[in-house]
Amino acid sequence: MxxxxxxxxxxxxxxxxxxxxxxxxxxxxxxxxxxxxxxxxxxxxxxxxxxxxxxxxxxxxxxxxxxxxxxxxxxxxxxxxxxxxxxxxDKTHRYYKCPKCGKTVRVPKGKGKICITCPICKEEFIRKS
Ligand SMILES: [Zn+2]
Structure with a gap:
């Protein structure tokens, strides 16, 4: 070598x-x-x-x-x-994109329909977790 x-x-x-x-x-x-x-x-x-x-x-x-x-x-x-x-x-969380700013938000799985508040722009949206 x-x-x-x-x-x-x-x-x-x-x-x-x-x-x-x-x-x-x-x-x-x-x-x-x-x-x-x-x-x-x-x-x-x-x-x-x-x-x-x-x-x-x-x-x-x-x-x-x-x-x-x-x-x-x-x-x-x-x-x-x-x-x-x-x-x-990741089997315990779901990931959603904020419809307003596009930031990805992680939420716990299996909680039914939940209201998610974006940590960046405070936009609220409802998703099934
Ligand atoms: Zn947002």
Whole structure:
């Protein structure tokens, strides 16, 4: 592994954006197996090339900035998905969006019809819990 350390010395390495590019490339390759989608296999080389370029790049500052831009776009998507998974596992609460301000309100499950007061805008709405 010493040779790898020597090759990677001063180079940027792998980050979340590179992994995302690699996943995009793999998806394009798999979809490109089907008939009439062969151009996608060729297209899959583009994110793969960018991934390699970024990993072996010596311009660490620029690659870091690119990754930060990617994360500022990706993290909200990931967090929304994580919240949905957490809420689907929550057996003791229900989640409602305030009709006025859109804030998510958590209420205990199994209390019948209840009047919910939004903690942000004080809007009241009735839902089945
Ligand atoms: Zn509200």
């Amino acid at each position: 010493d040779w790898l350390r020597r090759v990677m010395n001063g180079r940027y390495g792998v980050d979340q954006l590179s992994i995302a590019l690699l996943i995009i490339s793999v998806i394009l390759t798999i979809v490109g197996i089907f008939p009439n989608t062969h151009f996608l296999s060729t297209l899959s080389l583009i994110p793969l090339f960018i991934c390699y370029f970024r990993t072996f790049s010596r311009n660490i500052r620029k690659r870091y900035d690119e990754n930060q831009k990617f994360l500022s776009f990706w993290n909200p998507i990931r967090n929304t998905f994580r919240k949905k998974v957490e809420r689907s596992k």
